[in-house]
Each structure stands twice: as structure tokens, then as C-alpha cells.
Amino acid sequence: MKYENNLAFAKAQDQQDPLKSYRDQFYIPVDNDENELIYFCGNSLGCQPKVVAQYIEQELNDWANLGVEGHFDAENPWMPYHEELAKPMAEIVGAKPHEVVVMNTLTTNLHLMMVSFYNPTKKRHKIVIESDAFPSDKYAVESQIRQRGFNPNDTLILWKPREGEELCRYEDLEAIVKEHGESIALLLIGNTNYYSGQFYPIQKITQLGHANGSKVGFDLAHGVGNIMPNLHKNGPDFAVWCTYKYLNSGPGSLGGCFVHERHHKDEKIQRFTGWWGQNKDTRFNMRKGFDPIPTAEGWQLSNPPILSMAAVKASLAIFAQAGMKNIREKSEKITGYLEFLIDDLNNDRISIITPSDPTQRGCQLSIQVKNADKSLHEQLTNAGVISDWREPDVIRVAPAPLYNSYQDVFEMVERLKNIL
Numbered sequence: 381m382k383y384e385n386n387l388a389f390a391k392a393q394d395q396q397d398p399l400k401s402y403r404d405q406f407y408i409p410v411d412n413d414e415n416e417l418i419y420f421c422g423n424s425l426g427c428q429p430k431v432v433a434q435y436i437e438q439e440l441n442d443w444a445n446l447g448v449e450g451h452f453d454a455e456n457p458w459m460p461y462h463e464e465l466a467k468p469m470a471e472i473v474g475a476k477p478h479e480v481v482v483m484n485t486l487t488t489n490l491h492l493m494m495v496s497f498y499n500p501t502k503k504r505h506k507i508v509i510e511s512d513a514f515p516s517d518k519y520a521v522e523s524q525i526r527q528r529g530f531n532p533n534d535t536l537i538l539w540k541p542r543e544g545e546e547l548c549r550y551e552d553l554e555a556i557v558k559e560h561g562e563s564i565a566l567l568l569i570g571n572t573n574y575y576s577g578q579f580y581p582i583q584k585i586t587q588l589g590h591a592n593g594s595k596v597g598f599d600l601a602h603g604v605g606n607i608m609p610n611l612h613k614n615g616p617d618f619a620v621w622c623t624y625k626y627l628n629s630g631p632g633s634l635g636g637c638f639v640h641e642r643h644h645k646d647e648k649i650q651r652f653t654g655w656w657g658q659n660k661d662t663r664f665n666m667r668k669g670f671d672p673i674p675t676a677e678g679w680q681l682s683n684p685p686i687l688s689m690a691a692v693k694a695s696l697a698i699f700a701q702a703g704m705k706n707i708r709e710k711s712e713k714i715t716g717y718l719e720f721l722i723d724d725l726n727n728d729r730i731s732i733i734t735p736s737d738p739t740q741r742g743c744q745l746s747i748q749v750k751n752a753d754k755s756l757h758e759q760l761t762n763a764g765v766i767s768d769w770r771e772p773d774v775i776r777v778a779p780a781p782l783y784n785s786y787q788d789v790f791e792m793v794e795r796l797k798n799i800l
């Protein structure tokens with residue numbers, strides 16, 4: 381696609397955008413004078429869909445009017461409420477509905493998955509993660525390693541960018557697997573990487589791990605609703621994610637979890653259990669032994685928070701309507717436009733860390749500004765651009781295809797130019 385650096389071009393792109401009507405379905409945050417901000421933080425907290433209030437109202441009313449009977453008699457009965465979310469969520473991550481469950485929060489799900497898929501032995505106990513893994517993931521992994529009686533110092537292997545580079549290279553992961561071989565129990569990769577915006581090849585990494593006899597899991601916090609991970613076909617053992625970033629389901633909302641179907645009926649698999657993972661026919665017959673639901677639902681612990689799920693449900697309805705393929709298509713174009721405008725600044729203080737190959741990134745660009753400090757981020761915020769700052773010198777911006785416009789992108793780069 382040929383881009384132009386002018387407002388008329390940006391506006392024309394918005395006119396032709398097949399997803400243009402979706403912006404109106406979201407509340408875009410505003411400044412003190414009620415002017416819409418340029419909101420590029422959908423990678424951190426997505427904007428609120430306007431229908432969310434209605435979905436939550438429904439459950440509040442049913443709770444008020446029906447009390448406990450709402451479990452069966454609510455307009456959307458609470459008992460099977462989470463089941464309604466599996467299909468639209470599975471569409472988004474490219475899984476079968478029975479491989480996906482919405483439950484808990486991301487870090488909790490990561491722990492639950494490690495209980496099932498990290499079974500360290502003296503011979504095979506190592507875990508490989510990216511060196512720039514999200515801190516929570518690193519804490520979770522280290523604590524699991526210690527809890528199983530191993531020491532993170534010789535058990536946690538970091539996949540690092542080379543000296544002087546910002547991105548991890550696949551061939552370096554291959555080299556790690558070759559070097560540590562049978563001592564690797566698990567490859568756990570954050571995909572898309574929260575810092576660099578790099579999207580790693582799921583199928584290749586999965587095959588690499590499996591050929592080595594290791595388990596493979598992905599953290600899709602920055603991937604879900606952004607890139608298309610095709611989880612079933614690509615075949616990792618598990619994946620976890622949250623729903624408050626690109627999935628716009630509200631602050632601290634629930635997490636999602638994928639367990640590949642090949643593990644569903646494995647009776648030897650270790651897991652932490654709770655009553656919501658129990659066979660539905662005998663769930664209330666609480667005295668018999670545990671008999672897990674033979675789907676991803678078998679990993680559930682508790683009966684779920686319906687009010688939060690209502691927000692997830694509202695958001696998934698928008699994704700189902702817009703279609704992940706269309707979202708991804710716009711994402712590549714609008715992020716390409718942002719990249720074009722940044723490059724066109726011709727400012728040698730600025731470079732983009734994120735890969736320029738669209739198949740290796742989602743919508744986020746991580747922009748490095750030499751000799752900048754946090755005051756640059758403050759100036760951008762004062763100029764009405766909501767972005768995210770990472771020490772020492774990186775601005776992360778993510779044009780979310782459902783509600784960001786080409787005009788947003790154009791205006792943002794104009795304001796950055798003025799500040800610089």
C-alpha cells in the first residue's frame with residue numbers, strides 16, 4: 381500500500397475503512413474540555429464498549445429480581461454463562477470451543493497451567509522464557525521453580541537479544557534448545573512481546589519444543605485480539621491471556637485459557653482442582669471423588685463472576701461481528717501507516733524497535749527516542765496523546781483497529797514532531 385503524509389490522505393483512509401463504524405461503539409476518553417484524546421493504550425487497557433453497561437444492567441436486574449434463582453432462571457442463566465463465551469473466544473484465538481475457557485485472571489491461569497504442564501525431574505527441569513518477559517510472568521515462573529524444589533539460577537534460561545540488538549532471534553532459541561536439550565521441560569513465550577511488540581512464530585516454536593520433548597505454552601496477553609495465533613492448528617500445549625487489553629473487557633477483567641484437546645482426557649495430568657472443574661452431572665454431589673470435565677473447563681476452580689463476564693460477553697459480541705480477519709487486515713494497514721509517518725520524520729534520534737515485517741508484529745510499535753526521558757511522555761500526554769512509557773527511552777503506541785482512525789495516527793505523529 382502506498383501511504384501519503386497528509387491529513388487528507390488519512391481522512392480518505394478513514395472514509396474507506398470497512399471497520400469505520402466501530403469507533404462509535406466505544407467511549408473514547410476525553411480531556412477536561414471534552415475533546416477526544418488520541419488513545420493509543422489499547423495494549424494496556426482497551427476502551428469501553430458502549431453496550432457494556434446494558435449487559436451488566438441485565439445481570440444486576442436479574443440478581444435483584446431473582447436472587448439465587450438467577451442461576452437457572454436469569455435471562456442468561458448464570459450456571460452455564462461462561463459456556464456462551466467459549467465459542468466467540470475460540471474464534472479469536474483459532475481454537476475449538478472446548479479448548480478454551482474464560483476464568484480467573486492471567487497470572488492465576490499461568491500458575492494453573494504450570495501445575496499441569498511443568499513437571500520437572502532431575503534430568504528435565506529447565507524453563508526457557510524471553511529475557512524481556514513481563515515481570516509477572518517471570519515472578520510466576522521463578523516461584524513455580526522454587527516450589528518444585530529447584531533453583532531459578534540454573535533452571536531458568538533466558539532467550540536474549542544479541543549484544544546491541546533489541547529483538548530476539550529465532551535461531552538463538554534453536555541454539556538454546558540444542559545446547560540444553562533434554563534438560564528443558566517447558567518453553568514459555570510471551571507472544572506478542574509486551575516491550576518490543578515482536579510476534580514470535582507459534583508453529584515453529586511449538587514444533588521446536590515438541591521435537592525436543594518439551595512442553596510449549598504461550599502468554600497471549602498482548603496477542604489476543606491483536607494477532608491470529610491459530611492455537612489449535614499450531615498446537616502448543618497451553619496458552620493464557622487477559623481480556624482487558626485488546627479485548628476491551630474492563631480493568632482487571634477475567635483471563636482466558638487454552639488447553640489443547642490432546643490433553644483433555646489424560647488422567648495422569650496433574651492439576652489444582654475446584655468444584656467448577658467437576659463433571660457437571662455430579663457437581664453438586666460433593667462427596668464423590670473428582671471427575672474433571674473432559675474439556676478446558678476441567679481446569680476451572682470457582683463459579684465465575686457474572687458481572688465481569690457480562691463485560692467480556694459484550695466485548696466478544698463486537699469481535700464476532702467485526703471478524704478477527706478484518707481486524708487484522710486493518711491492523712496491518714494502520715500500523716504500517718504509523719511506521720511510514722515515523723520514518724518520514726527523518727529524525728535520527730528516533731528508531732522503531734518493533735520488527736518492520738507485518739507478520740512479526742501486531743498493531744503496537746515501540747519507538748525508541750535517543751536522549752529522551754520521561755518528560756517526552758509527559759509532553760505527549762499534555763498534547764492529548766495517551767501512550768505508554770518504558771524506561772529508559774521507549775514510547776509504546778498501539779493503534780487499535782476497532783476504534784483508532786488513520787486521522788488519530790496522523791495527528792499523533794504531528795504532535796510528536798512538534799514536541800521534538
Ligand SMILES: *Cc1c(COP(=O)(O)O)cnc(C)c1O
Binds near residue numbers: 486514517
Ligand atoms: C498484562 C500482562 C500481564 C498481567 O497479568 P494479570 O494477571 O492480568 O495482572 C501478565 N503478563 C503479560 C505478558 C502481560 O502483558
